[in-house]
Amino acid sequence: MDLSLMNKEQKKAIQSTEGPLLIMAGAGSGKTRVLTHRVAYLLEDRDVPARNILAITFTNKAAREMRERVSALITEGTQDMWISTFHSMCVRILRSNINHLGYENSFSILDPTDQKSVVKDILKRRNLDPKQHNPRNIIGFISDKKNQLIRPEQSIAEAAAYPDTLYSEMYHDYQQILYRNSALDFDDLIMLTIELFDKEPKVLEYYQNRFQYIHVDEYQDTNHAQYRLITQLAAKYRNICVVGDSDQSIYKFRGADIANILNFEDDYPEAVVIKLEQNYRSSKNILDAANAVIENNTERKPKALRTARDGGPKLQNIVADSERGEAEEVVGNILDLAKKYSHSEMAILYRTNAQSRAMEDTFVKSNIPYKMVGGIKFYDRKEIKDLMSYLKVVLNPNDDISFERIINTPKRGIGPKTVDKLKAHGQATGISIFEGIKESDFIGIPKTAVVKLMGLVDLLEKLAQKSKFITITELVDEVLESTGYIEVLESEKTIEARSRIENLDEFKTVTREFDRDNEISDELLFAFLSDMALVSDQDGIEDDSGVTMMTMHASKGLEFKVVFIVGLEEGIFPSRRVIYDDKELEEERRLMYVALTRAEDHLFLSRANSRMIFGKTESNMQSRFLSEIPEELVEGGGAFAQDDFSSTGSAPKKRTPKRSRVVTNNSGVSFAIGDKVSHKKFGDGIISAIKGEGDSQELDIIFTKVGVKRLLANFAPIEKKE
DNA sequence: CGGCAAAAAGGCATT
DNA sequence: CTTTTTGCCG
Numbered sequence: 090m091d092l093s094l095m096n097k098e099q100k101k102a103i104q105s106t107e108g109p110l111l112i113m114a115g116a117g118s119g120k121t122r123v124l125t126h127r128v129a130y131l132l133e134d135r136d137v138p139a140r141n142i143l144a145i146t147f148t149n150k151a152a153r154e155m156r157e158r159v160s161a162l163i164t165e166g167t168q169d170m171w172i173s174t175f176h177s178m179c180v181r182i183l184r185s186n187i188n189h190l191g192y193e194n195s196f197s198i199l200d201p202t203d204q205k206s207v208v209k210d211i212l213k214r215r216n217l218d219p220k221q222h223n224p225r226n227i228i229g230f231i232s233d234k235k236n237q238l239i240r241p242e243q244s245i246a247e248a249a250a251y252p253d254t255l256y257s258e259m260y261h262d263y264q265q266i267l268y269r270n271s272a273l274d275f276d277d278l279i280m281l282t283i284e285l286f287d288k289e290p291k292v293l294e295y296y297q298n299r300f301q302y303i304h305v306d307e308y309q310d311t312n313h314a315q316y317r318l319i320t321q322l323a324a325k326y327r328n329i330c331v332v333g334d335s336d337q338s339i340y341k342f343r344g345a346d347i348a349n350i351l352n353f354e355d356d357y358p359e360a361v362v363i364k365l366e367q368n369y370r371s372s373k374n375i376l377d378a379a380n381a382v383i384e385n386n387t388e389r390k391p392k393a394l395r396t397a398r399d400g401g402p403k404l405q406n407i408v409a410d411s412e413r414g415e416a417e418e419v420v421g422n423i424l425d426l427a428k429k430y431s432h433s434e435m436a437i438l439y440r441t442n443a444q445s446r447a448m449e450d451t452f453v454k455s456n457i458p459y460k461m462v463g464g465i466k467f468y469d470r471k472e473i474k475d476l477m478s479y480l481k482v483v484l485n486p487n488d489d490i491s492f493e494r495i496i497n498t499p500k501r502g503i504g505p506k507t508v509d510k511l512k513a514h515g516q517a518t519g520i521s522i523f524e525g526i527k528e529s530d531f532i533g534i535p536k537t538a539v540v541k542l543m544g545l546v547d548l549l550e551k552l553a554q555k556s557k558f559i560t561i562t563e564l565v566d567e568v569l570e571s572t573g574y575i576e577v578l579e580s581e582k583t584i585e586a587r588s589r590i591e592n593l594d595e596f597k598t599v600t601r602e603f604d605r606d607n608e609i610s611d612e613l614l615f616a617f618l619s620d621m622a623l624v625s626d627q628d629g630i631e632d633d634s635g636v637t638m639m640t641m642h643a644s645k646g647l648e649f650k651v652v653f654i655v656g657l658e659e660g661i662f663p664s665r666r667v668i669y670d671d672k673e674l675e676e677e678r679r680l681m682y683v684a685l686t687r688a689e690d691h692l693f694l695s696r697a698n699s700r701m702i703f704g705k706t707e708s709n710m711q712s713r714f715l716s717e718i719p720e721e722l723v724e725g726g727g728a729f730a731q732d733d734f735s736s737t738g739s740a741p742k743k744r745t746p747k748r749s750r751v752v753t754n755n756s757g758v759s760f761a762i763g764d765k766v767s768h769k770k771f772g773d774g775i776i777s778a779i780k781g782e783g784d785s786q787e788l789d790i791i792f793t794k795v796g797v798k799r800l801l802a803n804f805a806p807i808e809k810k811e
Numbered sequence: 812c813g814g815c816a817a818a819a820a821g822g823c824a825t826t
Numbered sequence: 827c828t829t830t831t832t833g834c835c836g
Binding site for chain 1: 812813820821822823824825826
Binding site for chain 3: 704705
């Protein structure tokens, strides 16, 4: 293995193959190169069989790329090596072993929509009001428990007070329903694998022996369950290599525990620790800005990235009037830069997917090619979900959740009454809807409905038999035709129906690709469905040309020559909900750090003086993260000072001077964002945002004593200070 | 039972 | 502003 291009630390990381190893890899420090070379080194120089290596990545796309890059380095095959995400790995393990836990090996994987409908069902059955108990919160509660490996029984026992007591009961219901359906949600994939290993030591030992060398990427974003799983697998050989950067931990909201990486040396006292602090990606100005921002976090181990790339262009500041103006400025700069860079070397990063709309509109108008990551989810479309539900039922007829979706789709005269009866029957006897239909003659369902139900069961059973001998594409065609789904759409002749048909055709390009890579077998349908369930938004990014638009979260691990970070306003980024929570604010700052360090050459920082949010115009102060960037790194210097609304350096000339939004109240006094005011009751404060129009304009004011208040501009008893 | 229109609700980041 | 739910009528 040729390691001559590696620095000292990188070499050490690659060659320290035995025992626990922690690689603290700063942004752009060549982490992926180190990982791929390390794996290649194991295979070629240490003669470790491919089947004894496991590498866990954050996305399926990263897994694919890693396999390709390792294959390019060596002559041996990499087929037997497991490179996958936590979830894909668990699906694979459970597929062969979950019967030990009483589930069917042809289990279904629930998507978030399915989860929601299960919870809604539970609420209905318990006669609870979904307004009082938001299904989202309940799903969140259940997910938290599962990430902490707390089973329903334990959750009930530990619940101290309402609503935890109630939610624990509902968690119990939920888990029972899933079990009866042989359905697993995403969190179950991890939790049940651990449970399997606890219950069946022989199975665990098999995988311990199999995975003698374990690698985990993005270790700072693992949750407790994932941590436990890795601990179990690595317990025998202790060849565990984890890579991460605590400054890039951005998934706490879904259970990631930064302690996993911080405590690694306690878990493995013999661990070797290597720091990669040499950055190969960004120019000095960009890196200095990122370092300056992240230093504002108090809860971190000091660390400073170095770069060999001197200077580079300064950061550029964009201030626009509206979100539309912001998009236009971004487009203007892209047109300028297009001489030097290809579109695919540029990216636009935002905090939330909702912000993409204005960007997208402007891009369409100006004819710049772009690709969006996430957001509009292809697989969330009704017709795709219907089709997937058919496939899920063909594989696992006991999946009531999917079965309910298709029992009357397309319309075949089976109404809610009939479905209710089947469900009630199922609950009483413990059998699935599918099985219940066979007894439907006896539970008070009208004869006509019974005939239709029988026809459906017959159809599904035929499809299930066929599915073992045909490709997925053929199966999809069978489903669409034999159910009459396509026929109904074709007869509709509306634009909408037409686009649905197009989407289904589009779906078949996915199945064709899958069929090309996979042989026909009993496993085929299961493999297809679990692949589909686990595709993430980030997996959609392919190399084709066009400017990339995505959330900052989705940008982790990627790099671009030119990066625009847009919507840098208080309340947008950092998000309104975290501004008064120091812990969460630090996570938000880490997200800023991730976004900044994506850029190699050019970095634009953009905000708008006002924008539409939920149908209302809002004005927000500039993001505090902007003020944390030293002035001298920015084009024109001092561009981020609070009162400066000057425009950027090299953008199109047509811009008009920008002015902050001003409100005049009934007494004729004007207020602007950033003004210091004094309130009769709340004391001193500063105006952070102006929203709404006309008489209903509101001010968000941060008071020193009582925190943030939203007041009507016209009537608030406030006076301007200074 | 099915279809349409009006009303209401929800609204971050994701495997 | 969008998406989902509800309610009414043929």
